[in-house]
Amino acid sequence: MHLAYPAVLSALLFCTGLYGVLARRNAILVLMSVEIMLNAVNLNLVAFDVWLSRTAQETLHSGQALTLFTITIAAAEIGIGLAIVLAVYRNRGTSDIDKLRDTAEGPDPEGPGTPAAEKAEASA
Amino acid sequence: MNLAAAAPLADAAHAPHGFLSPTGVEIAFLLVGLATLGAALVTVTTRQLVHAALWLVVxxxxxxxxxxxxTAEFIAWVQVLIYVGSVVVLLLFGLMLTRAPIGRSPDADSGNRWAALAVAIASAVALVWVVVDAFRTTWIDLDGPAAGSTRVTGASLFRHWVLPFxxxxxxxxxxxxxxxxLSRKAKADTAPGPSADLDVPGEKEGAR
Incomplete structure (x- = not known):
């Protein structure tokens, strides 16, 4: 198989995930896009591992081991990420990342209309 | 690359790497890849949140x-077990617990959508160009024993990768x-739900 097929597919999947991370508002949709990006990297790792294990007689299988590690870390990441999103939702009543601007610098687009949230943030 | 070791089960079109004569594996890879890419595109563009999770399964x-x-069999089954089995279920539970709207939500995309599209297209063009240019004459040899069967993966994982494991x-x-x-702290104080943001100070006190 031509190596360009999996490489191009993983590049396109990565850019799809990149678009999702930048363009989505819901935090859970952003997490889904991060999963797509991680999977694109996994496909790259697997393809290059298969290529190297034949071409260079590489017996370490580092690509597949790293893919397993990436999958595990992605599972941990999605657990922690969802726990954080749920905690934010319980505190703020929203999971819209465009509205979570407490640490934003510059002029606040919502004006001084959110003193309660800032007070809560200051008391934390 | 070695033609002498070609097993009879190898397909005949493999031996000279024809650039424009794809093998059966390549055609299958291309078709499944198109379906995968389309599902990923729908996942990041649909306005129905639950549908996004279901297209992520595809x-x-x-x-x-x-x-x-x-030929990475073990990775494939791990992918099915962990991603399709548990990560998507976790995401669906997250959508339900944050009371995601069923049906179309008009504000699924943020305002910087066009900037995001520009960034994504620019990086896609750059990455595809670099990758195609770099690996134009490289072929994966898929014949012979599978490079990623459970035996091979297990041997390498527990021989060379024990400490990282x-x-x-x-x-x-x-x-x-x-x-x-993280999730127990928020649940312990009051009834969960959007009304929980009324008594923030005591809750924050417990978080310290």
């Missing part, structure tokens, strides 16, 4: 098929405990 399942085509188990344990602590 994309991740398609990637599992791609792993099978690349154990460290990873500790990391997974830490992540589990962290997730439990």
């Amino acid at each position: 994309a991740l399942g398609g990637l599992a098929v791609e792993y099978l085509l690349l 154990e460290a990873l188990s500790v990391l997974l344990l830490a992540a589990l405990v962290g997730a439990i602590v």
Whole structure:
């Protein structure tokens, strides 16, 4: 198989995930896009591992081991990420990342209309 | 690359690497790849949140098929078990617990959508150009014993990668405990739901 097929597919999947991370508002949709990006990297790792294990007689299988590690870390990441999103939702009543601007610098687009949230943030 | 070792089960079109005569594996890879990419595109563009999670299942399942085509069997089944089995279920539970709207939500995309599209297209063009230019004359040899069967993967994992494997188990344990602590704290004080943001100070006090 031509190596360009999996490489191009993983590049396109990565850019799809990149678009999702930048363009989505819901935090859970952003997490889904991060999963797509991680999977694109996994496909790259697997393809290059298969290529190297034949071409260079590489017996370490580092690509597949790293893919397993990436999958595990992605599972941990999605657990922690969802726990954080749920905690934010319980505190703020929203999971819209465009509205979570407490640490934003510059002029606040919502004006001084959110003193309660800032007070809560200051008391934390 | 070695033609003498060609097994009779190898397809005949393999021997001279025809640039414009794809083998059966390549055609299958291309078709499944198109389905995967389309599902991923729908996942990041649809306005129905639950549909996004369900299209993510299609994309991740398609990637599992791609792993099978690349003879990485163990990775493919791990992908099906962990991603399709548990990560998507976790995401669906997250959508339900944050009361995601069923049906179309008009504000699924943020205002910087066109900037995001420009960034994504620019990086896609750059990456595809570089990758195609770099690996134009490189072929994967898929014949012979599978490069990623459970036996091979297990042997390499427990011969060369034991220490990272154990460290990873500790990391997974830490992540589990962290997730439990993060979600238990919020649930302990009052009734969950959007009304829980009324008594913020006491809750924040417990978080310290």
